[in-house]
Amino acid sequence: MPPIISIVGKSNVGKTTFLVKLLPELKKRGYRVATVKHDVHGFEMDRPGKDSWRHAQAGSDVVVVSSPEKLAMIRPTDHDWTLPEIGHLIGDSVDIIITEGFKREEAPKIEIHRKEVSSELLCTARELVALVTDEQLGIAAPQFGLDDAAGVAGVLEKRFLAGARTESEVTLVTDGKPIALAPFVRDAIVGTLVGLLSTLKGMGSLRTIDLRIKREG
């Protein structure tokens, strides 16, 4: 799963404004980026009368709209998804996931601070990858101005993106829950599965393997 970093801050402090400055900085360094907006109030992405809206109204559990340029998927849910669940859904099609909100989750954080919005921070220095602020504060976290998206992109690159990974990455989800694997279990799984699959034709140099098992009876 790609690294997940959360941009947090008080309401109207400028989280989206900073995120849309940060995105082009990461893109021009060659990274693929997913962004996640946490919308506690619910949202409408579809328009009344459109076919996809009619599908959802008629009871569809998952609505997908597919075009040659864009794919959209909308699904009702009975709970607020956690960041590991969202990361699993997004998968390895990107290098990094940046979220807006999710301040209560454990992901490393970038806090946006403006003195006219608040006199105190939401995060402790320990949680902060970077503090984006319009006043210098006496805490032990790297601090950047409100326009210094390049500076923050540099920190993200150094801490989360630079350097090729040197070992296989394995993500395991059982019955919908991500499972942490000890290194020897991970190595046993990779060794066994790659061994089995390499006996199949044309399977010499696989980069990614996605396996789903649904057990019955």
Place this chain on the structure above:
Amino acid sequence: MPPIISIVGKSNVGKTTFLVKLLPELKKRGYRVATVKHDVHGFEMDRPGKDSWRHAQAGSDVVVVSSPEKLAMIRPTDHDWTLPEIGHLIGDSVDIIITEGFKREEAPKIEIHRKEVSSELLCTARELVALVTDEQLGIAAPQFGLDDAAGVAGVLEKRFLAGARTESEVTLVTDGKPIALAPFVRDAIVGTLVGLLSTLKGMGSLRTIDLRIKREG
């Protein structure tokens, strides 16, 4: 992967109209249904000015909006997704996938026909699970009236949904392409992986296992 059935027919023949009648018939029988709309002309699901729209404009490769009731994911793509690719994305969260369009793909089909729209069918009798029509035609496929969604739901239930599956279902995707597995390879993979995982704590009675391996170096 759940069974995929395509509703096809000429433009304006009433594909969406029939689909929104069929959905409640499947739902009231207790099935979870995903629907897929093929939109060759592209679409806009997002609204200018919304935060998620600003993310996409700023270059986000995948935009997710998460709320306690609903989750939406939008991703740009460089190709028209095939039905197996879309089925893999949707996964086993539903029992059946009904598409609108995709007439060129190999999925079993329900054709909607009205005599004032066309004098001939798009599909051969062999491809058709059901023909929904306002005139009786001399072909060897089950035929239903334009309002007989219950009749079509009955056929889908009998052919694709009834009866519990008796063996484990395994979906394998390598480097983004779904791979067909011979039964003995499938059984070897399930046996090995379930065996390995059952040695971990609390892994007694897993229903689903999702494994992703990304190999490096």
